[in-house]
Amino acid sequence: MSALVNRLYNSQSIQQWQHKRTMLHSSGIWGREPVLEYLADQVIKSGDVVVDVGAGAGFPTLRMATMAGPAGNVVGIELSEAMIEAARHHCRAANLSFQRADISQGIPLPDEFADVVTGFMVLHNLRRTEMRRTLIEVERILNPHSPNNVLTFGVTCAIQI
Numbered sequence: 001m002s003a004l005v006n007r008l009y010n011s012q013s014i015q016q017w018q019h020k021r022t023m024l025h026s027s028g029i030w031g032r033e034p035v036l037e038y039l040a041d042q043v044i045k046s047g048d049v050v051v052d053v054g055a056g057a058g059f060p061t062l063r064m065a066t067m068a069g070p071a072g073n074v075v076g077i078e079l080s081e082a083m084i085e086a087a088r089h090h091c092r093a094a095n096l097s098f099q100r101a102d103i104s105q106g107i108p109l110p111d112e113f114a115d116v117v118t119g120f121m122v123l124h125n126l127r128r129t130e131m132r133r134t135l136i137e138v139e140r141i142l143n144p145h146s147p148n149n150v151l152t153f154g155v156t157c158a159i160q161i
Contacts, residue, residue: 035120036060040067047071048115051141053103053134054078054122058087058096064118065096075109077101104130107137115146 044050046069052061055076065074076091076098078084087098101108103119104126117138123131 036063039064039116039118044068044116048146049113049143050074050116050118051107051109051114052076053107053117053119053138054125055087055098056083058083058091058098060118060120061087061098062091062093062096065093068095070095075099077103077107079103103134103137105133107141109141111140112143113141115143117142
């Protein structure tokens with residue numbers, strides 16, 4: 001997976017990923033605005049701990065930090081170093097951080113850490129075995145007592161865990 005991520009998300013391609021316009025693009029990969037509206041209205045509450053796997057350049061993650069408010073905490077997990085650098089440069093909030101990790105090899109957070117885990121158009125980049133490991137990791141880091149255990153995969157799909 002590292003080779004694919006590095007080929008798609010690198011210092012030469014970073015410009016296309018780090019602007020609000022990517023949120024409005026007609027492609028399913030970028031058409032995240034409806035999902036963000038749903039998360040703001042129905043899922044993420046003030047004080048929630050949110051983990052965004054495959055955070056990219058961080059624009060949706062920053063929006064989630066606003067939704068979680070000052071009492072919340074949002075962590076963006078991303079494999080691409082170029083994306084992490086862009087996210088840290090362009091997306092700043094007191095309750096927001098970014099970590100580099102391969103989500104199919106383990107998410108570097110404690111058990112039952114998150115109230116909400118999001119992943120926009122991430123699973124399509126994974127092989128079946130990587131997808132299974134990622135979903136096991138998502139289940140591990142989700143707080144089972146939180147009413148907001150949602151993993152979103154794309155514009156028209158939300159799966160309740």
